[in-house]
Structures are given as C-alpha cells and as structure tokens.
Amino acid sequence: xxxxxxxxxxxxxxxxxxxxxxxxxxxxxxxxxxxxxxxxxxxxxxxxxxxxxxxxxxxxxxxxxxxxxxxxxxxxxxxxxxxxxxxxxxxxxxxxxxxxxxxxxxxxxxxxxxxxxxxxxxxxxxxxxxxxxxxxxxxxxxxxxxxxxxxxxxxxxxxxxxxxxxxxxxxxxxxxxxxxxxxxxxxxxxxxxxxxxxxxxxxxxxxxxxxxxxxxxxxxxxxxxxxxxxxxxxxxxxxxxxxxxxxxxxxxxxxxxxxxxxxxxxxxxxxxxxxxxxxxxxxxxxxxxxxxxxxxxx
Numbered sequence: 001x002x003x004x005x006x007x008x009x010x011x012x013x014x015x016x017x018x019x020x021x022x023x024x025x026x027x028x029x030x031x032x033x034x035x036x037x038x039x040x041x042x043x044x045x046x047x048x049x050x051x052x053x054x055x056x057x058x059x060x061x062x063x064x065x066x067x068x069x070x071x072x073x074x075x076x077x078x079x080x081x082x083x084x085x086x087x088x089x090x091x092x093x094x095x096x097x098x099x100x101x102x103x104x105x106x107x108x109x110x111x112x113x114x115x116x117x118x119x120x121x122x123x124x125x126x127x128x129x130x131x132x133x134x135x136x137x138x139x140x141x142x143x144x145x146x147x148x149x150x151x152x153x154x155x156x157x158x159x160x161x162x163x164x165x166x167x168x169x170x171x172x173x174x175x176x177x178x179x180x181x182x183x184x185x186x187x188x189x190x191x192x193x194x195x196x197x198x199x200x201x202x203x204x205x206x207x208x209x210x211x212x213x214x215x216x217x218x219x220x221x222x223x224x225x226x227x228x229x230x231x232x233x234x235x236x237x238x239x240x241x242x243x244x245x246x247x248x249x250x251x252x253x254x255x256x257x258x259x260x261x262x263x264x265x266x267x268x269x270x271x272x273x274x275x276x277x278x279x280x281x282x283x284x285x286x287x288x289x290x291x292x293x294x295x296x297x298x
Contacts (some may be wrong), residue, residue: 034041038057077280082118089136109111123267124284127223146155148286156280212290212291213234213238213239213240213246213290213291214288214289214290214291215232215233215234215238215246215288215289215290216229216232216233216286216287217231217232217248217283217284217285217286217287217288217289217290218231218232218233218271218285218287219231220283220284220285227275227276228275228276228283229273229274229275230248230262230274230275230276230283231271231272231273232246232271232272232273232274232289233270233271234270234271234272234289235267235270235271235272236267236268236272237269237270238271240264240267240272241267242264242265242266242267243262243263243264244262244263244264244291244292245261245262245263245264245277245291245292246262246263246264246274246289246290246291246292247260247261247290247291248260248261248262248283248288248289249287249288249289249290250281250284250287250288250289251288256288257281258280259279259280259281259283259287260276260277260278260279260280260281260283261276261277261278261279261292262274262275262276262277262283262289263277264292
C-alpha cells in the first residue's frame with residue numbers, strides 16, 4: 001500500500017471520526033431543536049390565543065368606551081338642554097321680577113293716591129250717608145203712604161159694604177113699593193079706578209116699568225153746594241120718573257164694576273138729570289146705568 005493511500009485512508013478515517021463526532025451532537029441538537037420548535041409553536045399558539053383574547057378585550061374596551069362616550073355625550077346634551085331651560089326660566093323669572101317691581105311701584109303709587117284721597121273718600125262717605133238718610137226718609141214716607149193706602153182701601157171696603165147694604169135696602173124698598181103699588185092698583189080697580197080711601201083724596205098711580213131701563217151718562221157737573229149731578233140719555237119716553245133710583249156701573253176688562261147710585265131729580269122727554277146718593281168711585285161720562293128695581297146689569 002502506498003503511503004498516499006494510507007494517508008488517504010487515515011484521512012478518511014479521521015474525517016469519519018470527526019464526522020461521527022459532529023453528526024451525533026448535531027442529531028441530538030436536531031431533536032432538541034425540534035422540541036424547542038414544538039415548544040415555540042405551542043408558545044406561539046398560546047401567544048396568538050392571548051393576542052386574540054387581548055384584541056377581543058381591546059374591542060370590548062373600545063365598545064365600552066364608545067358607549068360611555070355616547071352616554072357622556074347624551075348626558076352633556078341633556079345638561080345643555082337643562083342649562084338652556086334654566087336660562088329660559090332665568091329670563092322668565094327676571095321678567096317676572098321686573099313686573100313684580102313695576103307692580104310694587106304701581107301699588108305704592110296707588111297707596112299714595114289712596115292716602116291722598118282720604119278727604120275725597122270722607123266726602124263720598126258723607127254724601128252716601130246723606131243719600132242713605134234721604135232714602136230712609138223716602139222709605140218712611142213710602143211706608144206712611146202705604147199705611148194711608150191700606151186705610152183708604154179699608155175705608156173703600158167699608159164704603160163698599162155700606163153701599164151693598166144700601167143696595168139690599170133699595171131692593172127691599174123696591175119690593176115693598178111694588179107690593180104697595182100692586183095693592184093700590186087693586187084698590188083702584190075695586191073702587192072704580194078714580195080714588196082711594198074714605199076721605200075722597202085722589203091718588204094718582206103711575207105705571208112703573210116692568211122691564212129694567214138701561215142708559216148711559218152723557219154729562220157730569222158740580223153744583224155750588226158741591227152736589228154732583230149727572231145727565232142720563234133716557235127720559236120720560238123711556239119710562240123714567242122723578243125719585244127713581246139708578247145704579248151706575250162701568251165695563252172694566254169684561255166685567256161690570258159698581259160705581260155709584262143716583263136718584264132722578266128732573267125728567268125731559270129724551271133725557272133726565274140725577275143726583276148722586278152714594279159713590280164708590282167718581283162717575284165719568286160714558287158710564288152705564290140701569291134702573292134700580294132690576295139691579296141687574298148686562
């Protein structure tokens with residue numbers, strides 16, 4: 001074997017030993033590196049998970065912050081609105097205060113004016129008292145007049161009662177007169193129609209009307225002695241005779257109102273004059289009359 005070959009073999013052997021020496025640690029390091037890579041991958045995966053979690057937390061934190069910011073913005077807007085309202089209320093209160101001050105000044109001025117018008121009020125009070133006294137006086141006068149009217153009414157009622165009694169008496173007298181006339185007529189017929197009684201005195205018998213006589217007042221007058229005379233539109237042709245009584249009545253609101261009683265004093269053919277015997281009310285032209293025997297009015 002040549003020295004060169006031996007050298008080459010030795011070199012190869014040495015290189016092989018060196019290579020083995022290098023390969024064995026390298027293989028061992030590769031496994032270790034693989035384990036480290038695996039650990040690094042696990043760490044990387046954990047890091048990525050942590051990063052994802054941190055990102056999620058960051059996103060949630062950002063959303064929460066945005067929500068807080070939105071809430072704060074809403075709160076700020078509400079506060080700004082309240083501030084604007086408060087400003088408006090302040091303006092209104094300022095205006096009310098100014099009005100109150102103006103009203104206070106006006107009230108003070110009115111109080112001063114009222115204080116200055118005490119004399120005028122006293123004068124008005126005196127006038128009012130005077131008017132009240134006048135009113136009281138007028139009230140007393142009215143009450144007095146009312147009492148007088150009541151007395152007058154009572155008097156008129158009494159007069160009416162007296163007139164009614166007179167009317168009843170006239171009816172009775174007329175009935176008695178008619179009876180006497182009937183007896184006289186019978187005596188005249190029995191005695192030959194010329195005289196009555198043993199003394200031979202002639203008694204003239206006037207025929208009395210069997211129906212009531214109706215008429216109307218055409219004129220009223222007063223005598224110097226204060227006697228009231230009335231003129232009737234009926235006379236002797238209607239059956240009127242002296243001393244005959246008539247009832248005067250008035251058509252008031254559809255009912256006949258008694259006015260007075262008159263007695264015939266003088267008679268013409270178409271009219272007659274009568275005097276007032278009793279009077280409830282003043283006789284007026286146009287009042288109606290009816291002969292007393294009937295005492296009935298249409």
